[in-house]
Amino acid sequence: MKKLLLFAALTATLTGCSYPAYDTLYYTDFIRYANSGIFVSSITDYAGSPYVAMGDIAIQAFDSGDFNTASLDPQQVLDKVVVAAKQKGANGIIGYSSHYTPGSKYSRGYWYASGVAVHFETMPTIPSDINISAAQGKNIYPIEYLDTQKAEITQQTVDYLIANKMRFIEWTPTDGDLYFDIAEKQHIPEKEFDEKYGDDTRYAIEMMYKDAKKAQRKAKRNQE
Missing domain, CATH: 3.30.110.70 (Hypothetical protein apc22750. Chain B)
Structure with missing residues (x-):
């Protein structure tokens, strides 16, 4: 009887410590x-x-x-x-x-x-x-791939957007996606933005902005 109780206790312990299979x-x-x-x-x-x-x-x-x-x-x-x-x-x-x-x-x-x-x-x-x-x-490359002028525009844009709690991309029902122009301090159509700064600059800003927002949220969680 004691052996049966011991076996039952051991079985329950092993079952309780089991982990479900999963894939990453x-x-x-x-x-x-x-x-x-x-x-x-x-x-x-x-x-x-x-x-x-x-x-x-x-x-x-x-x-x-x-x-x-x-x-x-x-x-x-x-x-x-x-x-x-x-x-x-x-x-x-x-x-x-x-x-x-x-x-x-x-x-x-x-x-x-x-x-x-x-x-x-x-x-x-x-x-x-x-x-x-x-x-x-293009959209995966960091600022290091841009020339000096585009890199400065990218950094200035991201810094300004984060400091002023603004989005890089705004959507409108008439013009679709608009992208923030640091020189004009307003959002402009994608075609206009690319003609002015290049699509590589736009991709770099998108990536850096997402990374900056992610870091900002993480810092806020750590403070709470």
Whole structure:
């Protein structure tokens, strides 16, 4: 009888400590960089496309905020690696890999990503049946890809919008989406904005504005 009671207690304990199965899917898009003139791949065999290996490139990107909260995703980590590679004059990253180490009570989680920065003499071709939108390869790039003038406009616009609690994009039933023009201090149509500043500036502002708003909300939560 005692053995039966012990077995029942053990069974209840094990059942109570069980965890449901779950999946976490990470997808890192390499194709999105094609329009910006850089080729990214996790493989290294490109004998048909001669290249010069410029050097290893790696990044250790730490989370911010709570130790058990991932503040970066694998795409953002690759974005950082792409920026660094392009700054070194590379037009490709091969052998790319990334890995996430969760945080603990005493340490922050972090991503570690690495690859080889290369310069292709002839860029590998992307099959024609893979569609790449005009926006891909632009809206993910940070301010580092803009020239000095556009970078200043981007930073000024985001700073002004955040300080004055304004939105970058406003919608109207007559003109559709309107984008804030820092020079005129008013929202103007997309076509007019792009003709004045370029669509790369618009994409950069959109990305930086979203990041700034996210950081603002996180700071507010930490104060509460």
